[in-house]
Amino acid sequence: MIFPADDLCPDDPRPTALYAAAAGAASANSWTSVNGWSVARVYTSLDEEYEAAQNAAGVVDAGPVVRYSVSGAGAAAFLARATTTPVAGLEPGESARGLMLDEDGMVVDIVETTRLGESLYLLSASRPHARRLQLAARGLDAIVDDITSRIAALALIGPEARDVASAAGLDASSDHLAAQGRVRGVETSVRPIHFGALSGVEIIFPHEEALTLWERIRRARAPQPVGLAALEIFRIEGGAPRPGADFVPADEAREKDERRSPAEIGLDHLAPTNSAWFNGRRALKTQARPARALVALSIDAESAAPGAAVFARKGPAGRLTSAAFSPRLKRIVAFADLAVAALGGPLEVALGGGDSRAAARVIETPESRLAAAFRAGAAPRP
Amino acid sequence: MATKTEETRKTGGRIEGGFDAIVIGASTDGLAAAAMLGKAGFKTVLLGAGGAALDEGRREFAPGFFALDGDLVMGALDPQLVEALDLYRHGLELASRRLETVYFFDDGGALLMEGDLYRTRESVAAMSPRDADAYADFVETALDAARALRPLFETGPAPALAEALSSESERFLSASSEDIVDSLFEDAHLRALLEAEAALRSAARPSEAFSFAALLRRWAGEAAGLQAASAYPAGGAPGLRRALRRAAQAANVDFRPSVGVARVLVEWDGAAGVQTDDGGQIRAPIVVNALSARQAFLDLVGPEHINIEFQAALAAPAPRIASARVNFALTGAPGDERTRANLSRRLFFAPSREGLRGAYAAARRGDVASPLVMEALIPSVFDPALAPKNGLVVSAWAHPVPFKAEKDDALAERIGEAARETLEKIAPGAAARIAAVDVRLPADEAAASGAPAEVFAARSSVLDQWARARRFAGASGIEGYYFCGPEAEIGRESGGGAGRRAAAAAMQHAKMRARS
Structure with missing residues (x-):
């Protein structure tokens, strides 16, 4: 599952479908705006939320994730063009992750595609892409519809997430297929997801029925609502970069060198150049070796802020792009955009003001393991 | 002359290989690309989809009167192409190597200009002694600037230009025609002349930035070895195509005018050949497309193989301005000596500034003003077979007129009327001798060639x-996919440069492939 970055300048955010329920649960009253939607940063306390999702189950308001329904005979061709998702191999019910690239092969967004029916797909993105998708659909028999404000979406994450869903009467039996069903007359679509290292399910249902379903889940097992702050820790631990925070989406870059290729953000396994064609693939094939690398770090410190300088033996190597304290690792986990040349040697991160520095090391994440396996397989045999 | 290679051969559902290159479209650029590739030893096949109709040469528009479609005068024939293909040996002939131009003005004045711009000082001195020196200086600077800007006009990269641009040529490139002439000349005739020359066949109004660059583009061209000159090839634009065709035949290019292309095959990010209308395939690692960009990319390659941003760039705002090709059939011989002397010259009507502004304003709102900018030539003087005895064919570009994608007879009639009035300014009394007027608008060209009217x-x-x-x-x-359609050429003429460049890029690509 993807989760977008919060807006820098929230301007009168709209309430999500689940806002009333979320507001009732948010005793900490710490809010932010994501894609213009109100989202709780913390509901009760960060530790409680992290603990619950790590060991039991948490519920997340996934309303700010941008959703497009794609239908028509050319839907698969459209998605194959606009994203790197392997659409052709998707059976009904299956989901796959992918990237959205610009024509130079630079990353615009990280997306997920779910095949709901024969020629009906759900495209989830971390930010809106109305114009790009409208252009991409030209000349293809595909209808793209932004359904974000017409649906409610919540996610259950944690080891007990599927039990909670079953207890609420939802069909969460499959670990790889989405299931459509009805719960008390409410039409729902349930699909298995992974958020960082956590697994879970995502449930999409009509906007009007938002509170009915939330209430039903709450009565079944009362999972802990989890806010954006705790999600951020899981995300970094899982090695999932976030557009807008860890890299500048190619659509929004003011300078060409701000843009990042899939390899530079460690997601080249999501854009393999040896299968179907997608937007930007030809440029990707001829791209030079990456000079930057986005890596996950663990830092021996209790606090560090995005933007902090990272030093290698020879001098400055890059900056932190996002950071959070991991209660599990008892350290800061962070993403850093570093020069490739600096990798392999010892690293230090500047802390606060003054000259104090803390040791840091590159850590493996589920995502980086996938990338490493991909590179090992894709590399030419000696 | 039907040679063996010109026989109609269909692939009939078969897959045919053994070719090094396929060229789609028998336009000037398509022929140029095919001939260049063939000459370099590439086994090349030219498929005649589109453009074939334009190659028919002459068209009878009134009993006994024939019009030659295509460009009127040649001022930007690619010199490297002529040399590489040795076009003069293949029958390219210049009926007039250096056309003199007679400019006619709104107030009845006229000015004869030498065919060589460097020698026009005396002509200007006769009209406006005060501007003569300024004009001579201007011509020299402008010709230098035009030469320096050649890489740009040949679609070269922008960084290569930086050093070529002195502050003066930079101004010539970016300023409007009105600004340039106002800053240099006092004489209203001289101003009108330059503004009209820059405006002819350009959608940019003389007051718009970058409008003067259209004239620089023309002056960057060469005809018969002289910069900024105008020549007239024997047989007009079809005469040039005939020479290119012969050069291609000599280079063993396989001509298949009746084979239509349904699709360009793209496999593993590279062109792999074409699928023909009858379901067969012709395979080659190089495909050069001389059709319009929309046909070349959207229709033949398809959105599932082109980048989203590239497709967005294909959509241009709908054009509003066009030029009309007007052919007049004139009967009776011209009376006076002066007019007879003008018959073998390029005749140009330059309206006043107000007139030109008004004409653009009218065209933008869908109306036709009179008089218009007009460039006229009398091809029947060079080729008497085009008109009956004692008759003349006058071919002209009339500009600006409204653009209409669909055929519109009422509009054509209004344009014919305005053109007739303009012709009367060039040759008083001529209107009375007009036997027929033939107006060709973008919609007519589109119907004849199969390309979209916007082109x-x-x-x-x-x-x-x-x-x-x-x-x-x-x-x-x-x-391996190369484009040399009308959008690949900068300026109002198609001089084969785009075809040559596409062929050169394809050869370079083949060389790199062979090396790896």
Whole structure:
């Protein structure tokens, strides 16, 4: 599952479908705006939320994730063009992750595609892409519809997430297929997801029925609502970069060198150049070796802020792009955009003001393991 | 002359290989690309989809009167192409190597200009002694600037230009025609003349930035070895195509005019050949497309193989301005000596500034003003077979007129009327001898060639054309696919340069492939 970055300048955010329920649960009253939607940063306390999702189950308001329904005979061709998702191999019910690239092969967004029916797909993105998708659909028999404000979406994450869903009467039996069903007359679509290292399910249902379903889940097992702050820790631990925070989406870059290729953000396994064609693939094939690398770090410190300088033996190597304290690792986990040349040697991160520095090391994440396996397989045999 | 290679051969559902290159479209650029590739030893096949109709040569528009379609005068024939293909040996002939131009003005004045711009000082001195020196200086600077800007007009990269641009040539490139002439000349005739020359067949109004660059583009060209001159090839534009065709035949290019292309095959990010209308395939690692950009990329390659941003660039704002090709059938011999002397010259009507502004304003709102800018030539003087005895064919470009994608007889009639009034300004009394008027608008050209009408609209600003031409030359990154359609050429004439460049890029690509 993807989760977008919060807006820098929230301007009168709209309430999500689940806002009333979320507001009732948010005793900490710490809010932010994501894609213009109100989202709780913390509901009760960060530790409680992290603990619950790590060991039991948490519920997340996934309303700010941008959703497009794609239908028509050319839907698969459209998605194959606009994203790197392997659409052709998707059976009904299956989901796959992918990237959205610009024509130079630079990353615009990280997306997920779910095949709901024969020629009906759900495209989830971390930010809106109305114009790009409208252009991409030209000349293809595909209808793209932004359904974000017409649906409610919540996610259950944690080891007990599927039990909670079953207890609420939802069909969460499959670990790889989405299931459509009805719960008390409410039409729902349930699909298995992974958020960082956590697994879970995502449930999409009509906007009007938002509170009915939330209430039903709450009565079944009362999972802990989890806010954006705790999600951020899981995300970094899982090695999932976030557009807008860890890299500048190619659509929004003011300078060409701000843009990042899939390899530079460690997601080249999501854009393999040896299968179907997608937007930007030809440029990707001829791209030079990456000079930057986005890596996950663990830092021996209790606090560090995005933007902090990272030093290698020879001098400055890059900056932190996002950071959070991991209660599990008892350290800061962070993403850093570093020069490739600096990798392999010892690293230090500047802390606060003054000259104090803390040791840091590159850590493996589920995502980086996938990338490493991909590179090992894709590399030419000696 | 039907040679063996010109026989109609269909693939009939078969897959045919053994070719090194396929060229689609028998336009000037398509023929140029095919001939260049053939000459370099590439086994090349030229498929005649589109453009074939334009090759028929002459068209009878009134009993006994024939018009030659295509460009009127040649001022930007690619010199490297002529040399590489040895076109003079293949029958390219210049009926007039250096056309003199007679400018006619709104107030009845007229000015004869030498065919060599460097020698026009005396002509200007006769009209406006005070401007003569300024004009001579201006011509020299402008010709230098035009020469320096050649890389740009040949769709070269922008960084290569930086050093070529002195502050003066930079101003010539970016300023409007009105600004340039106002800052240099006092004489209203001289101003009108330059503004009208820059405006002819351009959609940019003389008050718009970058409008003067259209004239620089023309002056960057060469005819018969002289910069900024105008020549007239024997047989007009079809005469040039005939020479190219012969050069291609001599280079063993396989001509298949009746084979239509349904699709360009893209496999593994590279062009792999074409699928023909009858379901067969012709395979080759190089495909050069001389059709319009929309046909070349959207229709033949398809959105599932081109980048989204590239497709967005294919959509240009709908054009509003066009030029009309008007052919007059004149009966009876011209009376006076002066008119007879003008018959073998390029005749140009330059309206006043107000007249030109009004004409653009009218065209933009869908109306036709009179008089219009007019460039006229009398091809029947060079080729008497085009008109009956004691008759003349006058071919002209009338500009600006409204652009209409569909055929519109009422509009054509209004344009014919305005053109007739303008012709009367060039040759008083001629209107009375007009036996027939033939107006060709973009919609007619589109119907004859199969290309979209937008291709035949007036050209947008040079900067815009350059940006588009460069983008299309990249072919969205499809390896081995090269584009030399009308959008690949900057300026109002098609001189085969785009075809030569596409062929050169294809050869370079083949060389790299062979090396790896």
